[in-house]
Amino acid sequence: MKNPKAALDAxxxxxxxxxxxxxxxxxxxxxxxxxxxxxxxxxxxxxxxxIGGWAPTLYALTRDAAESRRxxxxxxxxxxxxxxxxxxxxxxxxxxxxxxxxxxxxxQRLGAVSPDDGGGDGEGGAEGNASAAGxxxx
Numbered sequence: 504m505k506n507p508k509a510a511l512d513a514x515x516x517x518x519x520x521x522x523x524x525x526x527x528x529x530x531x532x533x534x535x536x537x538x539x540x541x542x543x544x545x546x547x548x549x550x551x552x553x554i555g556g557w558a559p560t561l562y563a564l565t566r567d568a569a570e571s572r573r574x575x576x577x578x579x580x581x582x583x584x585x586x587x588x589x590x591x592x593x594x595x596x597x598x599x600x601x602x603x604x605x606x607x608x609x610x611q612r613l614g615a616v617s618p619d620d621g622g623g624d625g626e627g628g629a630e631g632n633a634s635a636a637g638x639x640x641x
Contacts, residue, residue, distance in 0.1 A: 524598055525565040527605035530613050533568040540575055541583055545610065561594075561602050562587035564609075 528534060530545075538546040543560040551557050562583075563571050574583050591599075 525594075525602065527561075527564045527602055527609055528566075528568075530564070530609050531568070534564065537563045537568050537571045537575075541571075541580055545606070548610070548614075550607075557599065557603060558591035559584050559587040560606070561599065562590050564606060565602065 530538075535546065538560065541559045541563055543563065544551050544556065545560055551560060571583065574586055578585075
């Protein structure tokens with residue numbers, strides 16, 4: 504790895520639940536900001552186009568948003584992606600598949616409470632039309 508500090512960050516990153524396999528956190532407003540900052544396609548409500556595109560998104564969604572903000576503040580998106588890749592290098596594919604399933608379920612829960620893009624109830628504006636307020640996480 505080119506950046507030993509990024510590898511050390513990934514190695515030292517605490518598991519969300521020590522002693523257990525990683526689990527996906529709910530997509531909150533703070534987490535949506537992280538997804539936006541790392542350029543996750545989930546920020547626009549779509550899955551990554553390639554399997555490699557899941558690493559930064561899964562890395563972000565399996566840890567506290569404050570930890571992700573610290574990594575971003577220390578080295579930007581490039582450092583975050585290096586940490587995510589170091590983490591993903593040790594992630595078994597079966598665990599990754601489970602996490603992707605949990606992300607899909609979280610997106611469905613988010614979609615169930617997000618406003619319609621079409622404003623089908625006749626109301627306009629930011630409250631009746633999600634596109635008026637900008638992109639959403641789901």
